[in-house]
Amino acid sequence: MAEPLLSVEQLSVIFNRQHKVVDDISFVIYPGETFALVGESGSGKSITALSILRLLPNTANLDAKSIQLHGEDLLKLSDLDMCKIRGRRIGLIFQDPMSSLNPVMTIGEQITEAIHVHHPLPKSETQQRVLELLQQVELPDPQQKIKDYPHQLSGGQRQRVMIAIALASKPDLLIADEPTTSLDVTIQAQILALLKNLQQQTGMALWLISHDLALVSSIADRVAVMQEGKVVETASAVELFTHAKHPYTQRLLRALPSMQSCLQNQAEERPTLLQINDFYCHYPIRKGLFKRIVGYVKAVDGVSFEIQQGKTLALVGESGCGKTTLGKSLLNLIPNHFGSVIIDGIALNGLDGELLRKQRANMQIIFQDPFSSMNPRMLVNDIIAEGLKALHPEISVQDRKERVLSLLQQVGLPEFAALRYPHEFSGGQRQRICIARALAVMPKLIVCDEPTSALDVSVQAQIIQLLKNLQQEQGISYLFITHDLAVVAEIADDVAVMWQGKIIEQGSVEQVLFNPQHDYTKKLISAVPVKSHGN
Amino acid sequence: MTVLWTDALVYLLLLTTIGLAFYLHDKEHIQRPLNKIRASKVGMVSLVVLLFFLVVGLLDSVHFKASQEKANEVISLLDYFATPLREHNEKTYSAPFATTLYSKEIVEQNGVIHWDYPRLVHGGNHLKYPGKEQLTDILIKGLTGFLIGVVIFVFPLIPIIDVRDYIINFVSNQNDIVPIVKPPTEYNKPVLMTLFLILTISSTLGYLSLYYHVLGTDKVGEDVFYQAIKSIRTGLVIGTLTTLIMLPLAIIFGILAGFFQGWVDDVIQYIYTTLNSIPGVLLIAASILMVQVYMNSHEADFTSAIVRADMRLLFLCLILGVTSWTGLCRLLRAETLKLREMEYVQAAQALGVKRAAILLRHILPNVMHIVLISVVLDFSSLVLAEAVLSYINIGVDAATYSWGNMINGARLEMAREPIVWWSLSAAFVFMFALVLAANLFADVVQDAFDPRSMGERN
Numbered sequence: 001m002a003e004p005l006l007s008v009e010q011l012s013v014i015f016n017r018q019h020k021v022v023d024d025i026s027f028v029i030y031p032g033e034t035f036a037l038v039g040e041s042g043s044g045k046s047i048t049a050l051s052i053l054r055l056l057p058n059t060a061n062l063d064a065k066s067i068q069l070h071g072e073d074l075l076k077l078s079d080l081d082m083c084k085i086r087g088r089r090i091g092l093i094f095q096d097p098m099s100s101l102n103p104v105m106t107i108g109e110q111i112t113e114a115i116h117v118h119h120p121l122p123k124s125e126t127q128q129r130v131l132e133l134l135q136q137v138e139l140p141d142p143q144q145k146i147k148d149y150p151h152q153l154s155g156g157q158r159q160r161v162m163i164a165i166a167l168a169s170k171p172d173l174l175i176a177d178e179p180t181t182s183l184d185v186t187i188q189a190q191i192l193a194l195l196k197n198l199q200q201q202t203g204m205a206l207w208l209i210s211h212d213l214a215l216v217s218s219i220a221d222r223v224a225v226m227q228e229g230k231v232v233e234t235a236s237a238v239e240l241f242t243h244a245k246h247p248y249t250q251r252l253l254r255a256l257p258s259m260q261s262c263l264q265n266q267a268e269e270r271p272t273l274l275q276i277n278d279f280y281c282h283y284p285i286r287k288g289l290f291k292r293i294v295g296y297v298k299a300v301d302g303v304s305f306e307i308q309q310g311k312t313l314a315l316v317g318e319s320g321c322g323k324t325t326l327g328k329s330l331l332n333l334i335p336n337h338f339g340s341v342i343i344d345g346i347a348l349n350g351l352d353g354e355l356l357r358k359q360r361a362n363m364q365i366i367f368q369d370p371f372s373s374m375n376p377r378m379l380v381n382d383i384i385a386e387g388l389k390a391l392h393p394e395i396s397v398q399d400r401k402e403r404v405l406s407l408l409q410q411v412g413l414p415e416f417a418a419l420r421y422p423h424e425f426s427g428g429q430r431q432r433i434c435i436a437r438a439l440a441v442m443p444k445l446i447v448c449d450e451p452t453s454a455l456d457v458s459v460q461a462q463i464i465q466l467l468k469n470l471q472q473e474q475g476i477s478y479l480f481i482t483h484d485l486a487v488v489a490e491i492a493d494d495v496a497v498m499w500q501g502k503i504i505e506q507g508s509v510e511q512v513l514f515n516p517q518h519d520y521t522k523k524l525i526s527a528v529p530v531k532s533h534g535n
Numbered sequence: 536m537t538v539l540w541t542d543a544l545v546y547l548l549l550l551t552t553i554g555l556a557f558y559l560h561d562k563e564h565i566q567r568p569l570n571k572i573r574a575s576k577v578g579m580v581s582l583v584v585l586l587f588f589l590v591v592g593l594l595d596s597v598h599f600k601a602s603q604e605k606a607n608e609v610i611s612l613l614d615y616f617a618t619p620l621r622e623h624n625e626k627t628y629s630a631p632f633a634t635t636l637y638s639k640e641i642v643e644q645n646g647v648i649h650w651d652y653p654r655l656v657h658g659g660n661h662l663k664y665p666g667k668e669q670l671t672d673i674l675i676k677g678l679t680g681f682l683i684g685v686v687i688f689v690f691p692l693i694p695i696i697d698v699r700d701y702i703i704n705f706v707s708n709q710n711d712i713v714p715i716v717k718p719p720t721e722y723n724k725p726v727l728m729t730l731f732l733i734l735t736i737s738s739t740l741g742y743l744s745l746y747y748h749v750l751g752t753d754k755v756g757e758d759v760f761y762q763a764i765k766s767i768r769t770g771l772v773i774g775t776l777t778t779l780i781m782l783p784l785a786i787i788f789g790i791l792a793g794f795f796q797g798w799v800d801d802v803i804q805y806i807y808t809t810l811n812s813i814p815g816v817l818l819i820a821a822s823i824l825m826v827q828v829y830m831n832s833h834e835a836d837f838t839s840a841i842v843r844a845d846m847r848l849l850f851l852c853l854i855l856g857v858t859s860w861t862g863l864c865r866l867l868r869a870e871t872l873k874l875r876e877m878e879y880v881q882a883a884q885a886l887g888v889k890r891a892a893i894l895l896r897h898i899l900p901n902v903m904h905i906v907l908i909s910v911v912l913d914f915s916s917l918v919l920a921e922a923v924l925s926y927i928n929i930g931v932d933a934a935t936y937s938w939g940n941m942i943n944g945a946r947l948e949m950a951r952e953p954i955v956w957w958s959l960s961a962a963f964v965f966m967f968a969l970v971l972a973a974n975l976f977a978d979v980v981q982d983a984f985d986p987r988s989m990g991e992r993n
Contacts, residue, residue: 333881360887373878377900386896387886434882441886 003071004028005205006052006173010065013044013051017061021047023229029173029205034196036208036216036237038252039226040456041427045209048226049175053090054082070172088118091166095178097158101150107161108146111168118169133164136201138194155319156187163194170202177209184318185483189527192219211456213256214486215529217241225249255461257486259513259528270308273477274445279303279339281322281329281501299325300337301501307445307494310475314482314492314509316524322501323481327447330479331363332356344444361391364438368450370430374422380433381418384408387441407436411466428459435466439474447479452487464491485528489513497521537598537609539845541772541852545596548775568983576725578979583729584972588767595768598841609841613768617761619745623657625756628948631957632673632747634659658748673743680742684735751957753944763961765936770969773852773921773931774914780856781913785863786906790898792864793871794890800868807861815858820929822854823847844932851924851931855917863909870902904981911977915970938962 006029013022022044029035039045051062052074067074069089077085086092094100102110111130115121121129134142137160150158159179166174176195180188196219199206210216216223217237224234225248233246244250281300284293299322307313317323329337332348341348343362351359364387367373374383384404388395395403405415411432422430431451438446448467452460468491470476480492488495488509495512497505497520505518516522538546560566572578595613602608614621628637635652642651654660662668740760743749750759792803826847830837837843874880875898883893922939924930926946931937941962948955 328881331885333884357887357889360885363885365882365885367878367882369878373882375879375897375901378896386883386888390883390886390888390892437882437886 002030004068005031005070006207007066007068008048008052008064009067011048011051011067012063013047013056014061014063016059021060021229022051025226025229025231027224027231027234029207031172031205032199032203033221034199034206034208034219036210036220036223037226038210038213038216038223040211040252040458042228043226044229045226046177049092049177049207049209053086053092053175054079055086084118087114087166087171088169089172091169091171091174093159093162093166093174093176093179095181097155097162097182098150100162101158103150106147106149107153111161111165114165114168129168133167134161136167136198137161137164139164154187155183156191159183159187159191160194163191163198167198167202171204173205173207174199175207175209178211179208180215181211185485186318186523186527188215189529192529195219212529213252213457218529225252252457255458257461257464257484257490259486259489270310272306273309273344274307274479275340275342276306276330277304277340277342279326279329279337279341281325281334281337283336298501300329303339303498303501303503305496305503305506307477307479309444309477310471311493312471312478312480312491313494313496314480314488315496315498316482316485316488317498318483318524321498323498324449326498327365327449327479327481330447331360331365333365358391361387361441362443363445363447364441364443365447365449366431366434366438366451369454370427370434371454373434374430374437376421376423378421379418380408380420380422380425383422383433384418384437384440387437391441403440404436407440410439410470411436426459427455428463431455431459431463432466435463435470439470442474443476445477445479447481449481450483451480453482453484460487467491485513485525497524537600539598539609539842540849541776541845542596542598544776544779544849545593545772548779549593571983572979575979575983577975578983579726580729581972581975581979583726583733584968585976587733588771588969588972591764592768592771595765609839611768613764617764620758620761623748623758625655625657625748625752626653627752627754627756628955629655629658629748629752629756631749631751632659632669633751634662634665634669637953637955655748658752659746661746673747676743676746677739680739681735683742684738685731687738688731688734750961751955753941753958754948759941759958759961762936762941762958763938763965766938766941766962766965767969769848769921769931769935769937769939770918770966772848773855773937774917774973776849776852777856777859777917778910778913780853781860781863782906782910784856785860785867786899786902788860789864789867790871790894790902793868794875794894794898796872803864803868807864810858811861816924816927816929818858819851819854819924820927822850823929826850840934844935847932848935851921855920859913859917863906863913866905866909867902870905871898874898874901904985907977907981907984911973914973918966918970938966 008028009026010024011022011026012020012024014020025048027035027037037045037048047056047060050056051060051064052067054062054074056062064075069085074082074085101107105113108130111133112126115126115129130146131142134145139145139157139160145153145157150161153161163179174195179195180191183191192215195206195208198204208216208220220237222234223237223240224231225240225246226232227248233240233244233249235245240249241253244253279300280298280302282296282298285295285297286292287294301322303326305313315323315326325334328334330341338349343359346359346362348356348359378386381401381404384407385400388400388403404418408415408417413429413432413436417425417429417433422433425433434451435446451467452463455463464487467478471478478491480488482488492509495505495507495509496503497512497518499520505512505516505521512521513525516525572582591613594616595611597612598609599611600608601610610621626636629635630637633655635654638652639650640653641648642653644651654665659665659669659672662672740749744758744760748758748760750763753759753762788803788807792800830843830846837846877897880893880897883897888896918938921930921937922942925937925939925943930939930943933940941958945955945959945962948958
């Protein structure tokens with residue numbers, strides 16, 4: 001094979017002289033190839049990229065035998081020379097396109113700045129080059145968008161601008177650090193296609209950093225898998241996905257949810273638990289001195305569905321379609337909703353104050369972000385016991401303690417967890433605590449608002465397994481809100497697809513995933529990254 | 536015993552603190568951060584300094600009538616201990632450790648009248664030939680005071696240490712006898728050091744001040760050291776009582792406005808914007824003058840000067856509290872607006888937790904760090920505000936000892952030639968020590984009570 005573009009030998013990064021975050025890794029990237037570094041959060045993949053650009057925080061120490069770019073040793077360069085490498089020969093795209101762009105500069109100015117830093121051009125040519133770049137990243141209507149500020153663009157468009165900035169200096173290597181994680185699934189597919197396309201046009205190498213094996217499989221040529229700072233396996237994509245050698249890679253691949261998993265589901269009629277008819281959630285838009293209502297944002301616009309006892313309904317849609325609003329307003333957590341909600345024969349609409357509070361036990365919620373969903377100043381014991389205290393004040397302190405311990409056991413946490421604070425746990429463990437908190441009041445229905453999307457693949461698989469087990473043992477129903485169709489296949493019995501506040505398609509999992517009727521559903525399903533090798 | 540208004544409030548504050556400490560002493564999750572404070576050197580050292588100031592302030596808050604005959608003279612325990620200091624008044628300015636006045640006067644000596652620095656009445660009057668003996672005398676007296684301090688430091692330890700064991704240990708040269716008192720550990724070493732320093736310094740100064748004016752005298756010949764010590768109480772009272780009045784207003788209004796929004800928010804915002812649009816100084820001046828008028832028309836109730844001064848101090852705290860809660864209130868409102876959207880608050884709502892409980896359990900503990908920081912910052916700025924208000928004559932009573940009054944007086948002293956620097960320096964050093972200790976301690980407390988910072992340090 002050709003001369004490598006970037007070769008890294010025995011790289012280690014140590015934080016605060018004690019935590020080895022990257023542990024003696026070596027890899028090469030060849031010109032024009034797509035190299036993917038895959039690992040779960042905390043495995044050190046982003047730190048690896050930053051250490052090559054020498055962008056590590058001060059507390060980190062770097063130790064490496066050599067880091068060579070085109071045969072030039074980057075370790076021997078001065079900081080000033082390093083500046084010329086960054087951006088000019090190695091471009092970088094970050095995960096969050098909102099915080100990577102300066103909100104008070106137009107995107108045209110920001111791209112111009114990137115061009116001028118590396119290759120100063122006369123004004124007219126610069127303008128030409130900016131337009132060219134925006135056309136290259138397929139931003140619609142570039143003439144107009146040049147004068148726009150970042151907040152006027154959508155997430156996908158912002159990421160395109162970021163790519164344009166990275167491309168401004170025609171780098172040999174483009175590092176994309178989780179470039180699509182914060183984007184919707186259809187946009188994600190477009191950005192990936194764009195990256196692949198650009199790579200073929202310019203012949204640069206693409207270094208993709210991701211936690212998502214399925215996504216990587218569709219685009220990468222070679223894949224390296226990282227675990228706890230070490231590269232455990234490097235192989236060509238085809239080989240890795242068909243014959244993974246390392247047990248960790250095999251485990252990751254097994255944990256990948258797959259669309260096929262719903263095929264063994266058997267349908268079985270159960271009595272209805274939750275029935276929703278013509279549910280609306282309209283936010284008034286107020287203007288002027290007297291806050292006159294001038295219009296409504298129709299977040300949820302006439303939705304009807306029902307959930308059977310012990311079954312799971314998945315609510316699928318892209319960000320902004322109103323699925324989270326629907327989930328929260330079902331629990332009366334946000335105002336301005338109307339429509340009939342009947343749970344277990346009791347109509348909830350019209351209830352308020354004390355009557356509503358008494359009905360709270362029936363429905364509980366698990367949130368997406370396990371970090372912000374628990375009070376950081378409360379002990380886990382108090383967090384779990386809170387609902388019991390509020391709804392069943394008659395239970396004695398001793399009984400409550402025992403109940404908390406048994407709940408911890410149910411969600412697979414040790415007993416000593418009760419006297420710890422939430423920050424002492426990992427994301428997956430926190431999500432287990434949240435589940436225990438919801439279970440404490442013995443709900444009939446749990447609204448799961450993207451409970452796994454902040455978690456790693458293998459942890460995600462565990463949490464889904466836990467939810468399924470709890471459903472079998474206790475006959476709880478779930479309203480599972482997600483954007484991830486593969487997870488839907490794993491857990492749901494029925495699916496409802498939401499788009500712009502309306503449910504556009506509804507049916508059993510099999511029916512919706514494998515025989516979609518609506519165009520939007522078809523588009524969603526085709527955009528899901530699937531393992532393109534093997535199986 | 537005479538209980539002044541501010542005394543009563545200080546006692547109440549002390550009792551509440553003790554009660555709270557008693558209530559919390561077996562709570563495991565409170566013990567953990569407390570242990571962290573104990574482990575922090577900076578925290579413990581600043582705590583010792585703060586406690587020292589507190590003890591002085593408390594001593595100064597126990598008032599009683601000086602004697603049967605003089606019914607109007609109310610003095611404090613501190614005054615009683617510092618009687619020599621209190622009564623050793625000179626004619627006018629004298630420098631620290633001086634034996635003569637700071638300016639020349641017509642002196643009559645053996646019937647001869649000449650222009651010279653007159654000897655002080657009290658400062659160094661035991662010396663016959665001040666020029667020769669003074670330095671050695673100061674050193675000897677200072678050393679004596681230092682040794683007294685060492686004895687005071689060691690004395691409480693004697694009953695705990697089994698001296699016999701040490702002697703046997705020493706004589707037989709055996710090492711297997713374990714002394715009952717454990718040797719100082721890493722943690723309490725700095726505490727003992729600070730305690731040692733404080734005790735020796737104060738006893739050195741205390742002993743010296745029986746013979747000299749260690750920090751000089753002011754315009755009317757009062758001992759500056761005495762003034763500086765007396766000012767500790769004023770500083771503490773203004774700092775704590777004002778905070779005590781301000782905190783409930785700021786916390787209750789801030790959290791309610793942020794949490795309930797709607798008309799509650801509107802009303803509270805109107806209140807504090809209105810209050811904010813009135814110049815604070817005018818409001819303070821108005822209410823202080825009101826108190827003054829009230830006291831003049833009810834002279835029978837305010838017989839002694841100290842009671843009048845105390846009433847004025849109390850009202851100053853009150854009005855400072857009422858004018859200074861708006862800033863913190865605004866901060867808390869903003870933070871609550873943010874917190875109420877947090878998912879743990881929504882989870883609590885979903886669990887049917889009552890709103891009052893949500894406010895107390897989820898919102899209040901999570902804004903406490905803001906409260907703590909602003910209380911400490913306010914504490915220092917209140918001590919400073921007192922100085923500014925004294926400048927325009929609406930601060931504490933001119934008869935009340937306060938660092939503000941001392942700094943205010945220094946205006947003219949700085950313009951004098953030769954310059955009188957000791958009043959300002961004394962006020963500055965004492966104020967600096969108090970404010971610095973409070974700041975450092977608050978830092979440590981805040982770190983210790985933030986669960987998120989656990990494990991990151993230490």
